[in-house]
Amino acid sequence: MARVLTPRAEDFPRWYQDVIAKAELADNGPVRGTMVIRPTGYALWERMQAEMDARIKATGAQNAYFPLFIPESYLRREAEHVEGFSPELAVVTHGGGKQLDEPVVVRPTSETVIGEFMAKWVQSYRDLPLLLNQWANVVRWELRPRVFLRTSEFLWQEGHTAHATEEDARAYARRILHEAYEDFMVNVLAIPVVVGRKTARERFAGATNTYTLEAMTGDGKALQMGTSHELGQNFARAFEIDFLGASGQRELAWTTSWGVSTRMVGGLIMCHGDDNGLRVPPALAPIQAQVMVVKDDANGEVTSAARKLADALRDAGVRVGVDERVETPFGRRAVDAELKGYPIRLEMGPRDLAAGNVVLVRRVNGSKTPVPLDNVVALVHQALEEDQKALYEQALQFRQSHTAEVATVDEAAEAAATGWARIPWSAVGVEGEAALNARGVTVRCLVREDGTVPDSEDEPGLIAYAARSY
RNA sequence: CGGGAUGUGGCGCAGUUUGGUAGCGCGUCCGCUUUGGGAGCGGAAGGUCGUCGGUUCAAAUCCGGCCAUCCCGACCA
Numbered sequence: 001m002a003r004v005l006t007p008r009a010e011d012f013p014r015w016y017q018d019v020i021a022k023a024e025l026a027d028n029g030p031v032r033g034t035m036v037i038r039p040t041g042y043a044l045w046e047r048m049q050a051e052m053d054a055r056i057k058a059t060g061a062q063n064a065y066f067p068l069f070i071p072e073s074y075l076r077r078e079a080e081h082v083e084g085f086s087p088e089l090a091v092v093t094h095g096g097g098k099q100l101d102e103p104v105v106v107r108p109t110s111e112t113v114i115g116e117f118m119a120k121w122v123q124s125y126r127d128l129p130l131l132l133n134q135w136a137n138v139v140r141w142e143l144r145p146r147v148f149l150r151t152s153e154f155l156w157q158e159g160h161t162a163h164a165t166e167e168d169a170r171a172y173a174r175r176i177l178h179e180a181y182e183d184f185m186v187n188v189l190a191i192p193v194v195v196g197r198k199t200a201r202e203r204f205a206g207a208t209n210t211y212t213l214e215a216m217t218g219d220g221k222a223l224q225m226g227t228s229h230e231l232g233q234n235f236a237r238a239f240e241i242d243f244l245g246a247s248g249q250r251e252l253a254w255t256t257s258w259g260v261s262t263r264m265v266g267g268l269i270m271c272h273g274d275d276n277g278l279r280v281p282p283a284l285a286p287i288q289a290q291v292m293v294v295k296d297d298a299n300g301e302v303t304s305a306a307r308k309l310a311d312a313l314r315d316a317g318v319r320v321g322v323d324e325r326v327e328t329p330f331g332r333r334a335v336d337a338e339l340k341g342y343p344i345r346l347e348m349g350p351r352d353l354a355a356g357n358v359v360l361v362r363r364v365n366g367s368k369t370p371v372p373l374d375n376v377v378a379l380v381h382q383a384l385e386e387d388q389k390a391l392y393e394q395a396l397q398f399r400q401s402h403t404a405e406v407a408t409v410d411e412a413a414e415a416a417a418t419g420w421a422r423i424p425w426s427a428v429g430v431e432g433e434a435a436l437n438a439r440g441v442t443v444r445c446l447v448r449e450d451g452t453v454p455d456s457e458d459e460p461g462l463i464a465y466a467a468r469s470y
Numbered sequence: 471c472g473g474g475a476u477g478u479g480g481c482g483c484a485g486u487u488u489g490g491u492a493g494c495g496c497g498u499c500c501g502c503u504u505u506g507g508g509a510g511c512g513g514a515a516g517g518u519c520g521u522c523g524g525u526u527c528a529a530a531u532c533c534g535g536c537c538a539u540c541c542c543g544a545c546c547a
Contacts, residue, residue, distance in 0.1 A: 004508075013541075021481085032538070088546070109547090143471065143545065150547085204547070224547070263547090294506050331507040338507095349506055359506085440543075 004335060007275050012219040017147070019269055023278050023339040026147050033145035033152030037262070040340055041148075043286035044265050045155065049135065051188050051284070052157060052260060055180040059172070061131035061159055066113050068137070069104045074112035077238040081111065084205020088140040090152075106139040111206065111231070111257055114160045115239035122243050122253060125164050129172065133159040148266030149223070149470045156261035162241055162253040169254035170209075170230055174453065176258045177211045177228040185225055189264065190281035190392040191215045191271045192399055193225055194465055196445030197454050201433055207257075208232035211453060214444045214465065216399040217270035220419040222444045222467035225267050228258035266470075271395050278341030279363055281391045282384035287321040289313055289380055290342040292333060294349035296326050306348050309358065309376060316377045318384070338363065343387055344380060364390050409435050412466040416441040425462040441466050 004022055006014040020026050025041030028034070037045065053063070072091065075082045090106040093099060107113070114132065122130055135157050142152045159176060163169040177195060185193045198210035207229040214222045233252045236242065241253040272279040282288050291310045296302040303324045313320045321342070323333055337345050345361040347368075352358050357370040360379060364387040371379050402419030406412050409432040415421035416436075425446055428436070433443050444465040448454050454462055 011541095017540085028539080084546080140547070144543095202547090210547095227547075259547095261547090296505095326505070329505055329507090329509055331505090331509080334507050336508085347506075351506075 004339065005275060005277065008218060008273070015273075015275075016266075016269060019273055019277055019339070020147055023341070025265070025269075025278075028147065031152070033142045035147050035151050035153075037155075041265060044268065044280070044284065045262055047284050047286050048184075048188075048260075048264055049157070051184055052180065053135075055184055056133050056157065056159060056176070059131070059175055059179060060129075061133045061161070063134060064132050065134050065136070066107075066110050066117070068107055070107050070110070070113050072103045072105050074116065075105055077112065078206045078234055080234070081206035081238075085109070085140075088142065090139045090141055107136070108138055108140045109257070109259075110134065110136070110138075110158055111160065111235050111255075112239070115235045115241060115255070118160070118162050118253070118255070119239045119241045122162055122241055125243050125245050125251075128162060128164045128243060128253065129168060130162040131159075131172070132161065133157060146266070146470065148269070149263055151262075154262045156259050158257060158259045161256045162236070163255070164243070164245070164251070164253065166230075166232070166254050169256050173209075173211060173228045173230050173256040173258065176256075177213070177226075177453070181213055181226045181228065181258075181260060184260075185213060185215070185264075186392065188281065188283045189268060189271075190283070190388055190395065191225070191267060192392065192396040194445060194447065195453055196447040196465065197457065198227075198445055199433060199443050199457055199464075201430075201437075202443065202445075204229045204257075206231060206234050208234065212445050214467075215267050215271055216395075216402065216420060216467075217267070217470065218273065218398070219270070220402045220467075222420065222442075222465070222469040223263070223267050223270065224444075224469070225264055226258070226260040229256060231255040231257060270470075272391055273341075276335075277339035279391065280341040280343060282343045282388045285341070285343050286319060287340075287342050288319045288384055289344040289346055290321045290323055290337050291346045292330075292337065292348065293322075293324040293326055294330050294347050294352075296324075297350050302348055302350055302353050305353055305373075306346075309346065309348070309373065312377055313380060316381070318377075318380055344383055346376065346380075362387060364394075412436060413439045413441050416467050420444075420465055420467040423464050423466060425457070425464040426460075428464050428466070436466055440468055442469055444469065 005018040008015045024038050026038055027036040029036050085108045092104040137153055137155050139153050142150050145151050161172055182195050185191050193213040193215050195213050198212050203210040209230040211228045213225045215225050217223050235255050236253040242250050245251045269278055291306045293302050293306045310320045310322045343363050347359040356373050358373055358376055359368055360371050361368045362383055404415035404421050406415055406421045406423045412421035412423045413436055444467050446454055446457055446462045446464050449461055
């Protein structure tokens, strides 16, 4: 077979680009750093949205929409926030053919506008907690864009909440972290993530505490798949989000924000892809089973049988596609299905039909098995379930075999050349972190020894994950 | 933003050293034969050679500016 993609081992970034192009996921936009998400790629994002949206709503948050344009003065109200974001802001200075009195910023994130309206809507402790989410695009001017992983404009979900107490805000930030994000990544994306706490250096601009979920990519780097922040009272103070407490006292609210983005599509490619293209976990896949007419006879019997099979699968709750383009050579279509990572292909030709069979092909392990038509539905369900687990196990195995336990900063930097390093945080510290950064390595997050998320970076016995990252 | 590399039909490239008016593979379109892992034969369409300027009788080719992409770094969610 002709080589379709650059092999991963030969040139990983090139392979990543190839997958995106050949699987028709995205194109570069005309403006540097922008991307066009093509239907195949967008379908993945829509599935992510659907799964995430359900989880977010299950925690009690409601969707709303805030404007793209933000008065520049809003950004300035929170000192750390503006300092963190000003280098990557897109600023509109003209509108309607005239210079604007006050420049308008294209949102890099919406803490500020939402803070302004929270202040308006929150009067009493009875108005809390206020749990909002929005699906939107944001713009952060990027110096070094990479499709899906880091683009100047991207799509995401940003949640913003206000609470009466610090404990409540913290509990909610953590609830999103685990119940929405971790659950989604593990059970839908089949990507194992290390859930931890960012160091002060890596914290979100304006947050008092940033939680993160880190995935290992196929080249041993780290990719931040999502974040949840405790914002303390920083934004409440800046935007006067206050309320009358039960005792009649005026109090400042405690806010949080949290987000996941189209970067997860990049994570999906980099965690599960192989030399033949994308491998989409069944729980996510827009098309779980692709029914393929290999070739047909004069009466079109194979095509009708394929449609019937597709209907049966659909009725059984399988997301199914049908490829009956028999005028296109089969090999081409098979390669295309592999590139796009459909978990299962059901290949059917006249010979199979005569035998009452269909060939079940699994993307994850490449197996091809002829199975009786009247048993397909059950076998498809079983294969989807097994392959969902297999992808997770493979990714976990990979991460474990590429994670080193080390004791010194030097060893950590060395280990980061090929994977991740776990090192006692006490052996790193602020100075060690700077030394790692100088060598292109960052502390991705801190976790407790039992894997749980610490409340403070000063807790004794913490473990730091160090790695190169995207 | 710094260093390096690259920009030539939709995609991948040759041609640039030594200036002479653009070629190959894939894809696309038409026809026939094909179709169980990127089909074969025949025919056709498609390019102001990234862009702007300079040198020259003549520029894809030489010189300069700009833009874009990729790699490495810096910056940063």
